[in-house]
Amino acid sequence: MERLAGAAVASCMILLLLLVPCAQFQGQPPEAPEEAWAEGQPPEALEDALTMLLSEGGCGAFAALVARTAGVGDTFREQIGSDLGLTILCPxxxxxxxxxxxxxxxxxDEQAGLLxxxxxxxxxxxxxxxxxYWLWEVLTLDGEQTLIINHYRGRAILSPWPPSSQNEARITKTVVDDDHLAVYLIDAVLIPTESKKPDFFWDFLGPFLLVIAGLLAL
Known part of the structure; x- marks a missing residue:
């Protein structure tokens, strides 16, 4: 029952982030159109919804950094409302x-970029x-930075791409799995690869080698 209740609360928070009224909090859906309802919501309500969702998932410290760093929370909420949605890897x-x-x-700027x-x-x-089942490259919200997801012995391992250090993190828990928002608890803070001049090996041969490695892993 607790798990179902938690899932219901998470769903309502996601609806709030999407600027859709949640009957649990409003009593009954308002008669006005969605746009009018959205205009009546204070920004603090949306910010609190995201902070609460992350905090209850086990990453309250990360949520606090997001709330205190200008522009980060707004970027997250804007992406949640997009067609593709958002995944948060929450340390x-x-x-x-x-x-x-x-x-x-x-x-x-570096703090915002890291978050x-x-x-x-x-x-x-x-x-x-x-x-x-092999290496998978995904785009982050920090400019054109990318991450690699590698499944090893049933666990998802995340690491920067191109590789610059031994920095990596593992997904330890699924907090939210929704059409517009996915949140995963991870066991380390991910550090972006420092900007540098184009490297022929990593920028051109690297992706090709990733495909070969994936085929060999099958």
């Missing part, structure tokens, strides 16, 4: 706590990414 509280000193040493790096430009359902 757990232990991982964020260990990373906070380094986070505060970053510039404002947006944990958002993917599509709502990847658990079923969808679970079908992938």
């Amino acid at each position: 757990d509280d232990e991982a964020v706590g260990a990373f906070v000193p380094r986070f505060h040493s970053l510039t404002v 947006l790096y944990h958002g993917l430009r599509m709502a990847y359902s658990e079923e969808l990414h679970g079908r992938v």
Whole structure:
């Protein structure tokens, strides 16, 4: 019962983020069209809905950073309302706590970029990414940065692309799996690859080698 109740609450929060009234909170759907209802909602309500959703999923520290960093929450909510939706890779509280000193040493732009790096430009359902048995490249919200999803022994492992360090994270829990929003708890903070000049090997041969590696893994 608790799991069903939690899922119902999460669904209502997603509806709020999509600017659709939730009967549980409103009593009855309003007579006015959706646009009029949306105009009457304070920005704080949408911000609180996203923060609560992430916090209840086990990543309250990450949610707090998102709420305090200008533009990040707005970008997440805008992507949730898009046709493709949003995936949030949410580092757990232990991982964020260990990373906070380094986070505060970053510039404002670097802080925003790092947080947006944990958002993917599509709502990847658990079923969808679970079908992938080799390396899979996905776009993040941080410009044109990409991540690699690699399934190994039944676990999804995330790492930057092109590889710049041993930084990687594992998906430990599915928090939300919805058409417009997917949230996964991960065990480490992901660090974007630093910008650099084009590299022939990684930029041109790298994707080809990924395909070969995937075929060999079958």
